[in-house]
Amino acid sequence: MSTTATEGTTARKWLLSYPTLMLGVFFVGPFGIMLAVSFFQRVESAFYKPAFVFSNYARLFSSLFLDNLAFSLYLGMLVAVISVSVAFPFTYLLSRMRMRTQTIWLVFLLSVLSLSEVIIAFSWSILLSRTAGVSNLLVWLGLMDHPVGLAPGFTAEVLGYCYLTLPYTVLMLYPSMSRLDPELTEAARTLGASPQRAFFNVVIPAMRQPIVASLILVFVFTLGVYLIPQILGNPEHWTLSVLITDQAVYQSNVPFAAALAVFLLLTSLALILLTFVLGARERIHTAS
């Protein structure tokens, strides 16, 4: 009996070492290389050479890059909040539809995922243009005097981001939402709560964890997007990812691009940790 148990543990150990290995090969390794490159010496008229210098990090502590980082984080949070606020009621209604309808919607959402960032950005820039965009439709309907161009602009950029993240958000919320016991809301209704009240006081608290997880996912996902702000945003709305691309691709300053990327990663990690710490403290608070 004990032998079988040991065998089971060994097998499980081997099995668990697989994700660790993959994480090492595909995440820790590349990240290590990036970290190392971020300390390399930039040779301005050529490329870079291996070294251990802090000049790349020193350069990013300027108002140019710090302001940009602040904007990128703000944009990430804004998009996360909008995306989850739109996706949550949608997913709630979706999970209450007939199975067949649900499947059709899910297949549709999955197919939206196959659109690349470039296609999304270009489509929105045409949809929001003065000459061919939706404002012409509004003029035709008599709702507007003359067509206006909204792209590039902040609204266009946020719309593009939300379009990109919405399917992910729905797919993140869907599993827990479909497992949510309908009796919970039924009980609330029996006790006299209005449907709105049941939704806000029962469904949302019960879904707190998936909501926080989706917010974090969208936030992190948004930080890595770099084509949408380029195409749909004005220069003042370019994110740090755009500047990283410019450094790596157009300035061929890979060490500085790596330093910016490490900085972005650490800042977002710190924010996510903060969310967890606050969440845990609140839970202790509620328990006591």
Added chain:
Amino acid sequence: MSDETKNGITRREFIGAGLAGAAMLSMPPILRAQNRTLKVGVYGGYFKDSFDKHIFPDFTKETGIEVQSVAEPTGEAWLVQLQNAARAGQAPADVSMMAQVPRLKGANAKLWAPLDAAKLDNRKYLLDNFVHTYDDGSISGLGAVSWYITLVTNTDTYPEPPESWAAFWDPANRDKLGLLALVSNSFLLEITAKTFFNGHDSLKSEDDILKVLDKLAEVKPNVRLWYRDEGQFQQALQSGEIPMGQYYHDVTGLAAADGFPVRSTFPKEGGVLDSGSWCVSKASNRLEEAHLFMNYMCRPDIQAKLARRVGTAPTVKREHLDLSDEEFAAVASDKPPILPYYQMYLDRGDWLSDRWTAMITG
């Protein structure tokens, strides 16, 4: 199971292969060269399509060297890829068309294979600034094509062509311009310096550059789009969404020929003349073919064909070309051009890019 199939080859196949081999050995060398290939990197899209259609097949016909064209991105992305690949001993392309700043950076890093001047005799037709050498006199690259960035307008919105780059600063053009988003590909500093200051002389020190940047910052209210992607601006220019800006002379001419309401104007200060050069990756093992290819591309008749078919401005001196005045005007201009100040990007590229980003995002 018969003996033949066990060995994985039938008797008939064996005889066939032997005959083919014998035939190959007895062929004249030029035909045997059919197996020789050369990977050539050219900008993806229109450039690559045109080269594939008009230039490479004739080269293959003449030399027997088959060209495999590789679509390369503009800007410095290709330089980074070539450099990374060369570290691993790989050459994604043997010969690449490089813009001047990445070419100079590659030369500083000795990324380009030094070439034999004796095998590149046709370089004598080139304009002097298109023969690039290392310190020891060996050749690091040769001018491939050049092109003009000019002042472009939508003819529906602007019935009269503008005369000067100063039109960008005209308050009447508020929210109407499309400009290139990077300091290193827009050459707006050179344009501003030529239009309002003393050209390159006004870009020699950081203080002077900041003065030019301040002047340039005045156009910001007029700019609707700072573009990185050419397609984005061209589409907007054609539809009239963004009716004025800077763009490529040849492509604008082609769009006009296709019936779109656009025009390209050489302002009185001149158009910006930028260029690309052929360089060979040091990781390439096709040096022989690369020399033949580059020598071929320097021929005046090929340069004239490029002007007629691809729409690029020749890198060969005009007296060697049989282009008519009209054909020449379609790709170039006799007005003295604004030349990019490449050395500035090499000397203070990082400083410049930060100041530039602060200017346009601020």
